[in-house]
Amino acid sequence: MARLYLFAEGQTEQTFADILIKPQLARHDVFMNRPRLIAHARKKGQVHRGGGRNYAPMKNDILRSLKEDSNSDVFFTTMIDLYAIHPDFPGLAESERMRQDPIRRVEFLEERFAEDIGDRRFIPYIQLHEYEAYLFSDPTCFEYLDAGRTKEIEALRAIASQYQTPELINDGQQTAPSKRIIAQFPDYGKAKSIFGPLLAEQIGLHVIRNKCSHFDKWLSRLESLNEKGVSS
Structure with missing residues (x-):
């Protein structure tokens, strides 16, 4: 042990x-x-x-x-x-x-x-570059926040598709993973400590590890x- x-x-x-x-x-x-x-x-x-x-x-x-x-x-x-x-x-x-x-x-x-x-x-x-990179492993997890926001989810999917791994999404002040998420889902920024883990749980640890x-x-x-x- x-x-x-x-x-x-x-x-x-x-x-x-x-x-x-x-x-x-x-x-x-x-x-x-x-x-x-x-x-x-x-x-x-x-x-x-x-x-x-x-x-x-x-x-x-x-x-x-x-x-x-x-x-x-x-x-x-x-x-x-x-x-x-x-x-x-x-x-x-x-x-x-x-x-x-x-x-x-x-x-x-x-x-x-x-x-x-x-x-x-x-x-x-x-x-x-930060925790929110994990959430780009499967942006459909944001259906948990609002299933009707298909346009915003597709925008996050498009970002993820540009990178070999979500971990390479950069560290610019406006382009870091969390900034990109908040641009599409402002409510995420108001309760990151609550939504962040819940969304990761929706994705699943095995998917995050794979990505x-x-x-x-x-x-x-x-x-x-x-x-x-x-x-x-």
């Missing part, structure tokens, strides 16, 4: 991990604690969680947790976005030369993240923790 702690950037990832990833890992005897929001600040001794991307508080949060539970059968991972990642993130400046190859770039940043934390039990994961190779690689690694430990 292996145990896992997951640090989520926001409530959307937190709920997604709890309702989709947690039961999937349990089938492989990897038991995940309730996902926690990662720290974004520490003021007057109080840790503030979620919604921020400041690197130093995130790093300190992870290091504290590693120290609190030093058992060899417990592992730690993250779900944070590449989109709008903080300038202080390790390796970010160097990764700019890889911008034309987003998958290579994000893997490089994960390697630098792991090196900076310096504990073999830590398995970093950075989303390409999003970087996500699938990370989840496969987590599934193998009970068998192979942290080896990649």
Whole structure:
């Protein structure tokens, strides 16, 4: 049996991990604690969680947790976005030369993240480019919000068809996955943390994994923790 702690950037990832990833890992005897929001600040001794991307508080949060539970059968991972990642993130400046190859770039940043934390039990994961990319795995999921919005759903399908994988939908301020979704479904932006996981559940984890190779690689690694430990 292996145990896992997951640090989520926001409530959307937190709920997604709890309702989709947690039961999937349990089938492989990897038991995940309730996902926690990662720290974004520490003021007057109080840790503030979620919604921020400041690197130093995130790093300190992870290091504290590693120290609190030093058992060899417990592992730690993250779900944070590449989109709008903080300038202080390790390796970010160097990764700019890889911008034309987003998958290579994000893997490089994960390697630098792991090196900076310096504990073999830590398995970093950075989303390409943000959570909403998963929802482009099957845009018909938006029928859940409004089955009559066929024109808007087709617009999202057309966007998805332009990319080899939804994970390559870019990180522009107006063209990131969430921005494209909100342009067609404004109500999504008002309740992302509620709609995001529900829509992913409509799609199904197996479809998302099939469409999003970087996500699938990370989840496969987590599934193998009970068998192979942290080896990649």
